[in-house]
Amino acid sequence: MSAIAPGGSLSPAPVLPSVGELDRALRDASPGEVVAAALKVVGREQLAVVSSFGTESAALLKVVADVDPAIPVVFLDTGWLFEETLAYRDTLIATLGLTDVRSITPLEETLTREDPDRDLWFSNPDACCRIRKVEPLARALKPFAAWINGRKRFQGGVRAEIPVVEDDGARLKFNPFANVSRDDIKAIFARAKLPQHPLQASGFLSVGCMPCTSRAAEGEDERAGRWRGRAKTECGIHTMKIS
Ligand code: SF4
Numbered sequence: 001m002s003a004i005a006p007g008g009s010l011s012p013a014p015v016l017p018s019v020g021e022l023d024r025a026l027r028d029a030s031p032g033e034v035v036a037a038a039l040k041v042v043g044r045e046q047l048a049v050v051s052s053f054g055t056e057s058a059a060l061l062k063v064v065a066d067v068d069p070a071i072p073v074v075f076l077d078t079g080w081l082f083e084e085t086l087a088y089r090d091t092l093i094a095t096l097g098l099t100d101v102r103s104i105t106p107l108e109e110t111l112t113r114e115d116p117d118r119d120l121w122f123s124n125p126d127a128c129c130r131i132r133k134v135e136p137l138a139r140a141l142k143p144f145a146a147w148i149n150g151r152k153r154f155q156g157g158v159r160a161e162i163p164v165v166e167d168d169g170a171r172l173k174f175n176p177f178a179n180v181s182r183d184d185i186k187a188i189f190a191r192a193k194l195p196q197h198p199l200q201a202s203g204f205l206s207v208g209c210m211p212c213t214s215r216a217a218e219g220e221d222e223r224a225g226r227w228r229g230r231a232k233t234e235c236g237i238h239t240m241k242i243s
Contacts (some may be wrong), residue, residue, distance in 0.1 A: 010020075016041060016145065016172060023165040031060070034069045034176035035166060038146055042172070046145035050137065050237070053089040054207045055197045058096075060177055065096040073101045073127045074140045076237075078132040080121065080209035081109070084198040091195055099121040104140040106132045121211045129235040132209075137237050144189075146172035149238070152185075153178055155223060157233050169241030182235040208235070 005156045013137050022041065026034050028197075038047055049064050051073055064071055075089060080148040111133050114120065120128040141147055147168070151159050166173045188194070199207050203215035214225040223233065 019165055019167045019172060023163045023174070026164045028179070029164070031063045031176035031180060032067060035064055035071075035148060038148055038172075038174045038176075038183070039068060039071065042144075042146045044068060044071055046143075048062075048074050048141060048144045048146075049073045049148045050076075050141075051150065052076070052208065053092060053197075055200050055205060056152075056185055057150060057197075058092055058194040059185045060148075061092055061098065061120065062177060062188055062192050062194060063176065063212055064148065065098060069097045070099045071148075072144075073098055074137070075101055075103045076133050076136055076140075077103045077105050078133065078136075079106060080207050080211060082207065082210055082213075083200060088195075088197050095195060102140065104136045106136050110135070121209065124210065125230065125232055126236065129237075134236045141171065141200055144171060146174060148174045148176060150177050151175055151238060152180055154181060158239065174198055 022037070026037055029037065034125055049060070049071055051061060053075060061073070064073070077086070089101065089103070091096065115128065116130050120131070151162055153160050153162060162175050162178050164175055164177070164178045189196075197204070204213065204225065205216040205220075206226055207213055208226055212226060214228045216222060216225040224235070
């Protein structure tokens with residue numbers, strides 16, 4: 001099997017250890033050790049980080065930058081993001097010295113066909129997430145053999161049981177923050193003096209797209225402000241296999 005390298009050339013796909021083997025080996029590893037292991041297993045050309053540049057994203061990006069700031073970072077710009085998130089992306093690129101952040105947008109033809117009035121988020125949020133997040137991510141991850149993301153078990157719901165390494169269909173998925181606590185994340189922010197997301201100070205504990213994000217009330221779960229009033233809790237990029 002071969003894969004298309006970012007430059008467009010064909011590069012041989014690495015022979016990967018089994019998911020179970022990797023997960024057992026990294027079960028108690030620190031986030032930095034997990035990122036370094038992912039890099040060693042697949043190589044920089046085949047590894048991507050996926051980040052929303054949300055309220056906690058800087059912690060994972062700091063860990064990644066300490067291992068290798070040239071690891072590609074995929075950012076899904078859905079067309080519905082807050083200006084503050086776009087500005088925060090640029091701040092973190094400069095602060096952490098990230099050299100390969102790729103902002104991925106949905107295809108114009110898909111938006112014109114499936115969401116001409118930009119109201120799909122209201123009538124069918126699953127379909128909206130599919131065309132604005134899941135499909136663009138599948139395209140962006142085509143050249144890669146593995147990806148890293150920032151989910152934590154303490155976030156609860158379907159995230160409560162995530163392993164450190166899992167099978168995502170066509171590729172490996174590393175969850176270096178599976179084991180971390182809220183305090184661990186606060187400590188990474190404090191130690192590195194990382195800037196906060198600009199909306200955090202005004203009560204947004206988790207930030208996604210504008211129409212589907214609201215402030216969390218005192219004592220509410222940090223993701224309570226996402227898709228408020230609906231049964232939906234995930235956009236789909238972590239609940240389906242990305243082929
Ligand atoms: S989070 Fe909301 S606006 Fe963003 S892609 Fe999903 S449904 Fe659409």
